[in-house]
Amino acid sequence: MSMRRSRAAIGIGAGMLMMTLPCMSVGAIEPTGDHRDVHGLGNPETTRVVAVALDLTVDFEARKLRGTATIAFERAQGSPPDAPLMLDTRALLIKKVNGETAAGEFEPAEFELGPADPILGARLTIKPGAGVKRVRIEYETSPGATALQWLPAPLTAGKKHPFLFSQSEAIHARSWIPLQDSPGVRTTYTAVIRTPPGLTAVMAADSLVTEAEAKQGIFRFAMSTPIPPYLIALAVGDLVFQPLGPRTGVWAEPSVIKSASYEFADVEAMITTIERGFGPYRWGRYDILVLPPSFPFGGMENPKLTFATPTVLAGDRSLVSLIAHELAHSWSGNLVTNATWSDFWLNEGFTTYLERRIVESLYGRDRAEVEGVLAMVELDDELKQLPEKDQVLHIDLAGRDPDDGMTRIAYEKGAIFLRTLEEAVGRERFDAFLKGYFDHFAFQSITTADFRAYLEKRLFDGKRPSVDLDAWLDRPGLPADRARPSSARLGTIDAAAKGWLTGSLAIDRLGSSDWSTQDWIRFLRALPEQLTVDQMRALDRAFKLTERGNSEIAHQWLLIAIRNHYQAADDRLESYLISIGRRKLVLPLYKALAATPAGKKRALEIYAKARPGYHSITTQTVDRLLGFHP
Ligand code: BES
Ligand code: ZN
Secondary structure (H helix, E strand, C coil), X not given: CCHHHHHHHHCCCHHHHHHHHHHHHHCCCCCCCCCCCCCCCCCCCCEEEEEEEEEEEEECCCCEEEEEEEEEEEECCCCCCCCCEEEEECCCEEEEEEEECCCCCEEECEEEECCCECCCEEEEEEECCCCCCEEEEEEECCCCCXXXXXXXXXXXXXXXXXXXXXXXXXXXXXXXXXXXXXXXXCEEEEEEEECCCCCEEEECCEECCCHHHHHCCEXXXXXXXXXXXXXXXXXXXXXXXXXXXXXXXXXXXCCCHHHHHHHCCCHHHHHHHHHHHHCCCCCXXXXXXXXXXXXXXXXXXXXXXXXXXXXXXXXXXXXXXHHHHHHHCCCECCCEEECCHHHHHHHHHHHHHHHHHHHHHHHCHHHHHHHHHHHHHHHHHHHHHCCHHHCCCCCCCCCCCHHHXXXXXXXXXXXXXXXXXXHHHCHHHHHHHHHHHHHHCCCEEECHHHHHHHHHHHCCCCCCCCCCHHHHHHCCCCCCCCCCCCCHHHHHHHHHHHHHHHCCCCHXXXXXXXXXXXXXXXXXXXXXXCCCHHHXXXXXXXXXXXXCCCHHHHHHHHHHHHHCCCHHHHHHHHHHHHHCCCHHHHHHHHHHHCCCHHHHHHHHHHHHHHHHHCCHHHHHHHHHHHCCCC
């Protein structure tokens, strides 16, 4: 069944239809093929969630959200008028389910919670009865809800107030909201969040907060554009706001707000840059929330409110491509969304491509190429380790946790594919194509097959594509016709490293005084695995590497320090691993430590101290790596 037909059949609300109508009238490319999501236990093909209204109380002592979710749904034409509603849940305590009668009263409805699958959670089947269009579920989350991190005060910047944040992508929304947790089931939502006094709640939504209510700990929000559930997001803490531009601003703990405002000063310019090439920013405001250091990712593109790691605050704006990335998701991902997690590259590959385009436009081609080349090196490394079946863009995730299938392939192979297309047809045509793509599929969730059909028709006019699409979309590795980012700049860095290693260049003659963060990363990666103690000392003395506050440079240096048993960095390594919980920055360090028996012992010692501050996304991976059994 085509998505278009199934949508029409379900009789999605008027707003949704209006959004799909323009492309029907163009009549060209229908979303095709199978949109079924193997990671959803819901029944959206019969009974589809269209709106969620939350009323939740935040209980820091019990580490629980408690309250109600009122779910509006629509039944597909031709399905029985009393067809059940099936939802995803994970570790939720369901206390009561009521259905809304025609008179607007809520009366008990039959429900059943199925067995819990370790990856997917448990199906909640509700039998609301004929004519019922809304159900109200009274529930609470469990302290171990995978989407939620409850941080005690000592683990925040201010150390005085606790902090809570959610991370719903990929399939964690179900651990704090009972809904159809599939990226193809878009829903609007409203929320009332009740917090302890003195704390502020923010959500990825329009704020309807009033000062009077905020004083009482009541915060209201509304997202009136249908979004996939993985974009529903909440944070609660001691937060303040600083405007950056007319539609942009930063939320952070008071002690962080100043450095955050400095770091993100270019965000308004980033928005105008993409708008110029690829169509309007359609979400109203764009704010950034800086989280405590345990945030497991670099950033998360929650609509209107990007969540970001504090490790991006380098003090010199050198890591802001991360913000460019999360912002670009406002087009690729949040506007045009992967219909299933197998299509994840449609989110991340497009976004990585757009990220580089923003960097190029704001900071110049050189910097974009440097970042592209560094990422290619990481992709090549990953390709060496991944089985062939995981090297394809459209990846098979049946029976697997989508979190495990998310590799550099989606990001970098995806981005290089788009760049290859750009180079094949020229930038002007490719940009027009992309702009059309975002328009055409705006506020829809699509599959790789949908993209391919659109691409063949719109970019190649139905003729034989000049790029080998089968190779890109269905085969492992990197096709031979790939575009190649290149950077002369990095060549000079490599030469400096080589010169120093061979003794032809003195350490104070490397020209490093104007090196950027990326230059340093390249330099450190260009060094051989094994260095002598004297070399380690010389590097550290000349460049104060152990003392660097830049999270990425420190990371590269600590990797080298581990490999070379450089004891002068021992304390720094420990404090780094204890103070940062971003998975990408800590995991490789534990891996390097675990390569020797003594290192592994040390890893476990540090991990025992660091683990309480990590998010479950990070502990899950590090537990597995170190064989740690909590
Ligand atoms: N959407 C992702 C984060 C994500 C991916 C969360 C998969 C859960 C499952 C986000 O946009 C992202 O890609 N973040 C990157 C930073 C980026 C600059 C590559 C990250 O966190 O490393
Ligand atoms: Zn991303």
